[in-house]
Amino acid sequence: MTVIWHNPRCSKSRQTLAIVQAKDPFHKVRLYLQDPPSADEIREVLAKLQMKAAQLVRRGEAAFKDGTEDELIALMAENPILIERPIVIVGNQAVIGRPPEDALDLFD
Numbered sequence: 604m605t606v607i608w609h610n611p612r613c614s615k616s617r618q619t620l621a622i623v624q625a626k627d628p629f630h631k632v633r634l635y636l637q638d639p640p641s642a643d644e645i646r647e648v649l650a651k652l653q654m655k656a657a658q659l660v661r662r663g664e665a666a667f668k669d670g671t672e673d674e675l676i677a678l679m680a681e682n683p684i685l686i687e688r689p690i691v692i693v694g695n696q697a698v699i700g701r702p703p704e705d706a707l708d709l710f711d
Contacts, residue, residue, distance in 0.1 A: 605630040605709070607700075608640070608648075608690040616689040619700030623691060626710045635690075639683040642676050648690060649676075651697035659699075661685050 605627040610616045611634070623630050633640075640648070649656060656675035660667065666682040668674075679685045689700040693709040700706045 604693075606633055606692045607631070608633050608635040608686065608688060608692075610634070610636055610688045613688055615701055615703055618703035619689045619691060619706050622700075622703055622706045626707075627693075635683050635686060635688070639680060640686075642680040645676050645679055645686070648692065648697055651692060651695055652690070652699065659687050661687055 605623055607616075607620055607623050607630060609620055609632050620632065645656075645659075649659060652659065656672050656679065660675050660679060661684070664682070664685050666678070666685055668678060670678065687699050687701070691698055691700055691706045691709055696709055698705045698709055
């Protein structure tokens with residue numbers, strides 16, 4: 604199943620969602636700002652993205668504070684606005700939809 608961590612106020616997120624909708628009619632939309640992921644879920648997604656927390660965190664947000672890997676993960680769990688968006692997850696793989704076309708890699 605395809606899951607997208609989506610922010611409807613973000614144009615890149617909306618564009619990525621359109622790609623996901625075209626590729627998987629049974630996808631799940633997670634409005635991660637209203638339904639924040641836990642620290643464990645963020646760790647799982649980071650593993651699927653093959654990234655470190657510092658690569659996923661949005662540094663320009665007011666809630667941002669620099670820290671260790673664990674501190675950044677906890678900060679993102681407490682302040683989901685800090686999570687780069689959108690994230691598309693298919694099985695054991697994930698991508699950040701920036702640019703939105705990157706999501707296509709998960710459906711080849």
